[in-house]
Amino acid sequence: MFNPDPQYISAFFPVSLLPVYLASASILLTTLFLLLHDPLRHIPGPALARWTPLWLGHQARVGNRYLAIDSSAQKFGPIIRIAPGHVSVAHADAVGVVYSHAQGSKPAYEKSTFYDSFIAGKPSVFSTRDRKDHSYKRRIVAQAFSYRALEQFSPFIKVHIAKFIDKMDSFCITEESLNIVTWIHYMTFDVLSDLAFGEPGGMLASGSSFVSVQKGNEIFKDEDAIALIDGREHLSAVLGISPWFPWLAKIIPDSFYSNSFEATERLSDLARQNVIKRMGSGTYRADILGKLIEAHLSNGEEEADMIPDLVAETVTLLTAGSDTTASSTSALIYLVATHRQVYRKLLGELMSAVDGEAVPSAAQVKDCIYLQAVVNEGLRVYSTVSTGLPRVVPEGGVEFLGVHIPAGTEISVPAFTIQHDKAIWGDPEVFRPERWLQSAEQAQYLSRYLLPFSKGPRACVTSAIRTFTSLDLHIHSLAYMEIQLILATVILRYKIELQSELESMEAFAHKATRLMVKLSLRG
Numbered sequence: 001m002f003n004p005d006p007q008y009i010s011a012f013f014p015v016s017l018l019p020v021y022l023a024s025a026s027i028l029l030t031t032l033f034l035l036l037h038d039p040l041r042h043i044p045g046p047a048l049a050r051w052t053p054l055w056l057g058h059q060a061r062v063g064n065r066y067l068a069i070d071s072s073a074q075k076f077g078p079i080i081r082i083a084p085g086h087v088s089v090a091h092a093d094a095v096g097v098v099y100s101h102a103q104g105s106k107p108a109y110e111k112s113t114f115y116d117s118f119i120a121g122k123p124s125v126f127s128t129r130d131r132k133d134h135s136y137k138r139r140i141v142a143q144a145f146s147y148r149a150l151e152q153f154s155p156f157i158k159v160h161i162a163k164f165i166d167k168m169d170s171f172c173i174t175e176e177s178l179n180i181v182t183w184i185h186y187m188t189f190d191v192l193s194d195l196a197f198g199e200p201g202g203m204l205a206s207g208s209s210f211v212s213v214q215k216g217n218e219i220f221k222d223e224d225a226i227a228l229i230d231g232r233e234h235l236s237a238v239l240g241i242s243p244w245f246p247w248l249a250k251i252i253p254d255s256f257y258s259n260s261f262e263a264t265e266r267l268s269d270l271a272r273q274n275v276i277k278r279m280g281s282g283t284y285r286a287d288i289l290g291k292l293i294e295a296h297l298s299n300g301e302e303e304a305d306m307i308p309d310l311v312a313e314t315v316t317l318l319t320a321g322s323d324t325t326a327s328s329t330s331a332l333i334y335l336v337a338t339h340r341q342v343y344r345k346l347l348g349e350l351m352s353a354v355d356g357e358a359v360p361s362a363a364q365v366k367d368c369i370y371l372q373a374v375v376n377e378g379l380r381v382y383s384t385v386s387t388g389l390p391r392v393v394p395e396g397g398v399e400f401l402g403v404h405i406p407a408g409t410e411i412s413v414p415a416f417t418i419q420h421d422k423a424i425w426g427d428p429e430v431f432r433p434e435r436w437l438q439s440a441e442q443a444q445y446l447s448r449y450l451l452p453f454s455k456g457p458r459a460c461v462t463s464a465i466r467t468f469t470s471l472d473l474h475i476h477s478l479a480y481m482e483i484q485l486i487l488a489t490v491i492l493r494y495k496i497e498l499q500s501e502l503e504s505m506e507a508f509a510h511k512a513t514r515l516m517v518k519l520s521l522r523g
């Protein structure tokens with residue numbers, strides 16, 4: 001029975017523990033208050049994700065975010081909570097709302113604080129969240145990716161593909177197995193550093209991803225540039241999930257964090273050394289860096305003032321453009337090699353379009369409609385950027401399937417889940433390029449839900465020009481051109497014997513990591 005005697009009570013609840021009682025009571029009351037006033041309490045999701053960002057943080061850290069969100073959507077339904085203030089909407093209707101341009105009085109959805117973790121010194125076109133700043137930066141960067149610029153880039157790309165096949169030919173002679181993902185990554189890094197910095201990284205030549213990185217006057221040992229890019233990208237994808245994470249990461253004893261912080265610094269050093277070298281050379285070259293410098297100068301900026309911006313943009317270009325292209329192309333090689341009918345049809349089209357040259361030209365593959373359909377289908381199945389890209393719900397909130405999501409909520413539409421949605425694709429697990437060639441209307445409908453480059457004002461800067469004429473899907477972009485040229489070259493030149501499955505993991509992008517093959521000349 002309860003005894004109200006103070007001595008009896010203090011025997012069980014010593015006064016010295018008063019601060020502990022008060023802290024526990026306030027945690028309990030705060031939790032209760034949050035539960036009752038939680039504006040997202042009607043949205044289901046993994047239990048831990050309702051209360052802390054740790055669920056999403058863990059999935060991002062182990063490289064499993066898109067698969068965990070996909071299976072949670074199967075379990076809880078299309079609209080789920082993946083962090084305390086973050087809702088994932090895996091429904092076709094959400095694509096055109098969340099990633100659309102502003103329409104009349106409806107503003108575009110802005111990027112969320114997730115992108116702050118991608119800032120290297122100064123915000124770049126990719127990481128800035130400010131609408132005006134983005135429009136300004138995008139205008140400058142877009143000049144480097146115009147249709148005319150694209151035509152000027154094609155010879156640069158061909159040179160590196162020619163170097164790539166020299167290496168692959170030597171593997172044919174020695175009959176060695178190779179991880180083709182690594183070699184394609186060397187090539188896409190060389191292409192991008194050539195276009196972005198004016199000189200190739202030299203990875204194909206050395207057969208290694210190590211480059212020399214300098215900080216100030218100090219010479220650093222050679223650094224693994226691909227590891228730097230991977231480290232920076234993965235770190236940002238984890239830290240962006242919560243404003244606490246950058247702080248927590250500094251005290252957690254996990255070398256992933258310390259190594260990745262270091263990688264971020266080194267990558268900026270690499271970009272800075274190349275920008276300064278180019279500006280000091282006083283020469284003009286029709287590459288991305290040349291075009292960026294030209295655009296800044298035409299805005300009346302002084303050379304010294306533009307260096308931090310140029311460093312931020314070139315770090316972005318290296319990170320955004322090399323492993324995405326390498327992973328997409330590697331996945332396509334795997335998918336074509338495992339689908340004999342597709343392989344035969346593609347080879348037939350390429351043989352009649354390309355006249356015996358080792359490396360086809362952009363003009364030769366431009367009208368290869370089956371090749372374009374294969375690329376679209378491969379990007380859909382593999383999903384190079386599989387995750388939902390976080391945006392913020394604007395004033396007034398939004399409703400999907402009768403579920404209200406209030407203003408200020410972080411929202412994302414998971415690309416992998418949309419690209420594998422039965423309601424849109426019918427047979428999403430089947431790699432079937434023909435689905436893109438049924439009719440122009442069908443291709444236009446499907447391309448609304450093809451998200452590798454995202455949509456709207458923050459879509460990939462290389463996804464610019466797309467036209468549909470009758471059955472033709474003409475897509476002009478640096479990424480498409482590179483993927484098409486590499487895939488066409490490999491299919492035309494080699495017989496591919498697969499020696500492993502395609503292995504991959506997710507950092508920010510969905511990275512191909514290993515595909516063992518044996519190549520022989522097709523003769």
Ligand code: HEM
Pocket residue numbers: 125126127138141192316317320321322324325328384385389451452453454457458459460461462478479
């Ligand atoms: C297959 C290859 C590629 C894929 C799948 C891809 C995918 C994407 C995606 C999904 C975004 C939007 C990201 C977001 O909203 O968070 C993006 C943005 C961007 N990408 Fe790509 N990308 C590819 C190649 C490239 C290349 C080759 C470059 C440049 C050399 C590039 C430069 C950029 C830039 C600058 C942005 C930021 C655009 C903005 O916010 O205005 N990407 N990319």
